Amino acid sequence: MKNTHHDIPPPLAQALRQAQRVVVFTGAGVSAESGIATFRDALTGLWSRFDAQALATPEAFDEHPDVVWGWYEWRRAQVLRATPNAAHRAIAQLGRHVPELAVITQNVDDLHERAGSLLVTHLHGSLHAPRCSRCGAAQAFATEIPAEPDEGRRIAPPACTDCGAPVRPGVVWFGESLPAPAWRTATLAAQECDLLFSIGTSSMVYPAAELPRLALARGATVVQVNPAATPLDVLAHHNLRGAAADVMPRLLASAGFGDTDPGLALTPDGEV
The missing domain is CATH 3.40.50.1220 (TPP-binding domain)
Known part of the structure; x- marks a missing residue:
């Protein structure tokens, strides 16, 4: 119907x-x-040289944690500005x-x-529930990111407060x-x-x-x-x-x- x-x-x-x-x-x-933006939308600006599906994998985080974390921080900023x-x-x-x-x-x-x-x-x-990439412990964002973060900016992920390993975004990646x-x-x-x-x-x-x-x-x-x-x-x-x-x-x-x-x-x- x-x-x-x-x-x-x-x-x-x-x-x-x-x-x-x-x-x-x-x-x-x-x-x-x-x-x-949805995953089906082409990335824009400085992120346009990346493939969203290629960034959203454990392998991408292992190889380029600063690129992946930077992209997710940019996405989180987009959400924070949305209503x-x-x-x-x-x-x-x-x-x-x-x-x-x-x-x-x-x-x-x-x-x-x-x-x-x-x-x-x-x-x-x-996006608002990061966790440790090694031990899985829940983490908190120490400070809010700027309202207008630099698009395409590489940002090193913070260290886990429990074991010191890199903190990863709290999302489900392809293959997980x-x-x-x-x-x-x-x-x-x-x-x-x-x-x-x-x-x-x-x-x-x-x-x-x-x-x-x-x-x-x-x-x-x-x-x-x-x-x-x-x-x-x-x-x-x-x-x-x-x-x-x-x-x-x-x-x-x-x-x-x-x-x-x-x-x-x-x-x-x-x-x-």
Whole structure:
């Protein structure tokens, strides 16, 4: 079933009102609407000579830790300058209207948390949770980086406070497994929910793309919000075409959960 973002089907609004356990599964498209580049975007400026997928590997960090750490610090600065968009805020608002809401994200930023979502599981780690490359001990950033860091700057990673080895970004790199606790939380949530939203994700990155299918197998209603078609189209009960920042506030309004004017963006406290 296809619906435009101007046409929220009444059965979906009713399903949202009746839902007891809701999962919101988000991908890079949601962060992109806040201006955060995705892995599919070509790197710009001084970083354009690098391949993003080549930088995001343990081998790259071993060979050129200053290049990889510098790139991730540049990415972290980009996130720090970004702000949650209307989709992030609507998702947080949804958590105040349903008995249980689990936010599962492939994104490594903290925009869901800054929007007010309380239970957020990061399948691919976080830019804001560095850890030791040897002993795995969690580390903290001593100081915030400048608001406008030099693009392309090499930065030597700090030393682990426990063992002295280089600190690495707290993200999942190509060739690495998803963190077991996060994946366990995500799969249980998908298997136990009665309504799952897949928002801004290509549905092509596994194993994360299995989550909507796990929900479907247990009888849940699955809703996809995406501007473009994905492999999930043929399986989802509802495909809402459009930007998440437009669709999600409209969806909440259709269920009576938000402001009735779809042009007004929801904020974490429900005000505009």
